[in-house]
Amino acid sequence: MKLLLLTLALASLGVGFAYNQKAPVLPDPKLSPGDVLTSDTAIICVSGYTKTVRNVPQSLKEQVYKEYGITSRESGEYEIDHIVSLELGGSNSVRNLFPESFKTMPLNAHVKDSLENKLHDLACSGKITMQEAQTAIASNWTAAYVKYVGPLPGGAQVIGSTALTVKVPVLPTPSPVPMQNTAQGSGSAADSALPNADGSCPNTSPIKVSKAGIYHLPTGDGNYQRTKAKSCFASAAAAQTAGYRGIK
Structure with missing residues (x-):
């Protein structure tokens, strides 16, 4: 009886039972350390950018749930979250995804979203x-929430007082390259380049545009390697300006 009363008291204070044990509040760095597509603010900070790069198929989401040992879930209980959010240049790679709960209290997906913003x-x-x-x-x-936003909600403490050392891969910001012949579209010559003979793109203009008029990014895009480029761009924004679209 005393144990039951103690359990109820702790639960009422949000202590000890605040988290569903199978719902990770922090990602496992061995499974998903984080991954980025770009660090270029000229690309990331453009309104509507995330819509052009969001591409996580259901099959990949199921893979992430499996890797984290989550075999059952309620509707609306989780989202497959980008550790480095798309609005911060994160990629769609499995290295950047983990199952985040909306229902753990007081730390959950809503709290992390406010940090991302x-x-x-x-x-x-x-x-x-x-x-x-x-x-x-x-x-x-x-x-990061404590550092950049303020105290965690509900009196929660930072999980793992020793922050993990995670090296986030950062792609170099491509430099525009002048060219003689521009690709089709309204993009400027300085933002585009001709593809290499094998259909790849030069390092300075890594964004591939396919014959279908769809541009592909070098990371987080499963079709990138097999796409033979008809034109190349220095950034996703330049490809959009030229009239091409990303993967839906």
């Missing part, structure tokens, strides 16, 4: 670098 605003306004934002959220988002 804050970091986006800070990085896009130049108050911190995009690389700083990416590394902070990939290392330990609860610690």
